[in-house]
Amino acid sequence: TEAWGPDDDEPRPHRGPVKVRVPAKINLHLGVGPLRPDGYHELNTVYHAISLFDELTARRGDTLTLTMEGEGTGELALDESNLIIRAARALAARRQVPAFARLHLRKSIPLAGGLAGGSADAAATLIACDLLWGLGMSRDELAEVGAELGSDVPFLLHGGTALGTGHGEAVSPILARPTVWHWVVAIADGGLSTPAVYRELDRLRAADQPAPPVPLGGTDRLMAAMRQRDPEVLGEALGNDLQAAALSLRPQLADVLKAGHEAGALAGLVSGSGPTCVFLAADAAHAQEVADGLSAARVCRAVVTARGPQPGARVT
Ligand code: C5P
Numbered sequence: 001t002e003a004w005g006p007d008d009d010e011p012r013p014h015r016g017p018v019k020v021r022v023p024a025k026i027n028l029h030l031g032v033g034p035l036r037p038d039g040y041h042e043l044n045t046v047y048h049a050i051s052l053f054d055e056l057t058a059r060r061g062d063t064l065t066l067t068m069e070g071e072g073t074g075e076l077a078l079d080e081s082n083l084i085i086r087a088a089r090a091l092a093a094r095r096q097v098p099a100f101a102r103l104h105l106r107k108s109i110p111l112a113g114g115l116a117g118g119s120a121d122a123a124a125t126l127i128a129c130d131l132l133w134g135l136g137m138s139r140d141e142l143a144e145v146g147a148e149l150g151s152d153v154p155f156l157l158h159g160g161t162a163l164g165t166g167h168g169e170a171v172s173p174i175l176a177r178p179t180v181w182h183w184v185v186a187i188a189d190g191g192l193s194t195p196a197v198y199r200e201l202d203r204l205r206a207a208d209q210p211a212p213p214v215p216l217g218g219t220d221r222l223m224a225a226m227r228q229r230d231p232e233v234l235g236e237a238l239g240n241d242l243q244a245a246a247l248s249l250r251p252q253l254a255d256v257l258k259a260g261h262e263a264g265a266l267a268g269l270v271s272g273s274g275p276t277c278v279f280l281a282a283d284a285a286h287a288q289e290v291a292d293g294l295s296a297a298r299v300c301r302a303v304v305t306a307r308g309p310q311p312g313a314r315v316t
Contacts, residue, residue: 010136011134011135011136012134013060013132013133013134014131014132014133014134015060016058016059016060016132017057017058017059018057018058018059018128018131018132018315019055019056019057019128019315019316020055020056020057020058020124020125020127020128020313020314020315020316021053021054021055021124021313021314021316022053022054022055022056022120022121022123022124022127022156022312022313022314023049023050023051023052023053023120023156023159023308023310023311023312024049024050024052024053024054024109024115024116024117024120024306025047025048025049025050025115025116025119025120025152025155025156025272026047026048026050026115026183026271026272026278026308027045027046027047027048027240027271027272028046028047028048028161028222028226028234028237028238029044029045029046029217029219029221029222029237029238029239029240030043030045030239030240030241030242030272031043031044031045031216031217031218031219031239031241032198032201032216032241032242033216034216035198035202036167038167040151040167041167041198041201042165042166042167042216043151043164043165043166043167043168044163044164044165044216044217044218044219045163045164045165045168045219046161046162046163046164046174046219046222046223046226047152047155047161047162047163047164047168047171048160048161048181048308048309049155049156049159049160049161049308049309049310049311049312050183050185050278050306050307050308050309050310051306051307051308051310052108052109052115052185052304052306053108053109053310054105054106054107054108054109054117054120054121054124055105055106055124055316056084056103056104056105056106056121056124056125056128057103057104057106057128058101058102058103058125058128058129058131058132059101059102059103059104059132060100060101060102060132061100061101061102062100063100064085064088064089064099064100064101064103065101065102065103066078066082066084066085066103066104066105067102067103067104067105068104068105068106068107069104069105069106069107070105070106070107070108071107071108071109071110071111071117072107072110072111073107075111076107076111083118083119083121083122083125083149083150084103084105084121084122084124084125085103086122086149087121087122087123087125087126087129087145087146087149087153088101088103088125088129090145090148090149091125091126091129091130091133091135091142091145092129092133094145095133095135095137097133097135099129101128101129101132101133103125103128105121107121110187110188110191110276111191112190112191112192112193112194113187113188113191113271113274113275113276114192114194114246114270114271114272114273114274114275114276115185115271115272115276116150116152116155116156116272118150119146119149119150119151119152119153119155119156120152120156120313122146122149122150122153122156123142123146123153123156123157123312123313124156124313126142126145126146126153126157126313127142127157127313127314127315128315130142131315139157139158139312142157143157143158143169143171147169151164151167151168151169152164152168153169154169154170154171155168155171155312156312156313157312157313158171158173158312159309159310159311159312159313159314160173160174160309160310160311160312161173161174161176161226161308161309162174163219174223174226176226176227177229178309179226179229180307180308181231181234181280181307181308181309182231182280182281182282182283182284182286182287182305182306182307183278183279183280183281183287183305183306183307183308184260184265184278184279184281184287184290184291184294184303184304184305184306185271185276185277185278185279185303185304185305185306186256186259186260186276186277186278186279186294186299186300186302186303187276187300187301187302187303187304188250188253188256188274188275188276188277188300188301189300189301190275191275192246192249192250192273192274192275193273194272194273196249197242197245197246197249197273197274198242198245198273200245200246200248200249201241201242201244201245204244204245204248217239217241221237222234222237222238222239224237225237231266231280231281231282232266232282234266234267234280235266235267235280236267238267238269238280239269240269240270240271240272242270242272242273242274243269243270243274245273246270246273246274246275247270249274250274250275252299253270253274253275253277255297255299256268256277256294256299256300257269257270257277259293259294259297259299260277260279260290260294262293262297263279263289263290263291263292263293263294263297264286264289264290264293265279265280265281265290266279266280266281266282267279267280268280277300279294281305284305284307287305288305291303291304291305
């Protein structure tokens with residue numbers, strides 16, 4: 001590509017623009033263990049990247065700036081607190097280069113939706129700035145920088161379907177015969193704070209007296225179901241330990257889950273910490289039917305169909 005000279009293989013700065021597309025994630029299984037001393041919960045999760053994308057464009061500049069359009073414009077702060085700015089600064093600091101770029105985000109993944117939109121944007125930034133600045137870092141090196149920014153960043157660099165352990169940052173790909181899964185995504189009005197949902201789970205667990213030991217469910221059942229490549233079987237294995245907490249904070253989500261079921265979905269669950277709900281369909285036509293039924297029920301802000309798995313953050 002134009003980033004590389006003809007006679008050597010040293011990465012060089014790119015003249016830009018660099019455009020990166022990054023998917024949203026859902027969790028096919030989200031097992032949450034006890035709260036750790038560092039404030040995170042131990043997880044056993046199966047991540048799955050779906051075809052709902054943000055796009056980040058990076059151009060050369062003599063300072064670091066960020067603009068945006070789409071979902072969350074006007075709500076999302078574009079200052080130093082933004083995960084995109086933090087990702088660019090973290091990468092520049094790691095390699096001791098100036099953090100100069102003009103960044104523009106086209107956002108489709110809803111804010112605070114349980115779809116890891118913030119981590120997705122951080123992952124896209126790492127890929128874009130690595131190329132723009134000619135750093136030539138590997139995805140694993142970028143994942144190390146990314147893990148400090150958000151638990152889901154390493155997964156969104158890799159994409160596909162993968163196991164997540166630790167607090168979600170330790171990712172290993174699942175090598176399975178490729179199967180396309182069809183989803184319907186119910187986007188809510190307003191977000192849910194991820195830390196608040198984890199706190200609610202802790203509260204619900206503590207209120208359960210006598211408090212049983214917190215089980216950290218494994219992912220074997222989900223993995224076995226995936227290998228059967230049958231959506232009915234996968235539907236029965238989907239699960240999310242955060243769902244009860246999200247429902248407790250947002251009881252109306254029960255109406256969304258019920259509407260999806262009535263629209264004929266094979267299964268439905270809260271995505272991550274919510275409030276987005278996702279429904280499994282048998283094929284593309286069935287997904288459209290479920291989406292139409294769900295839209296007609298008027299229980300959420302928007303309904304879109306999506307497929308997974310999708311690759312992680314990559315240059316388009
Ligand atoms: O890593 P990330 O920034 O996405 O996490 C946001 C918050 O969600 C954490 O600060 C923590 O409160 C909660 N969290 C958790 N256990 C995890 C991941 C996130 O308690 N495994």
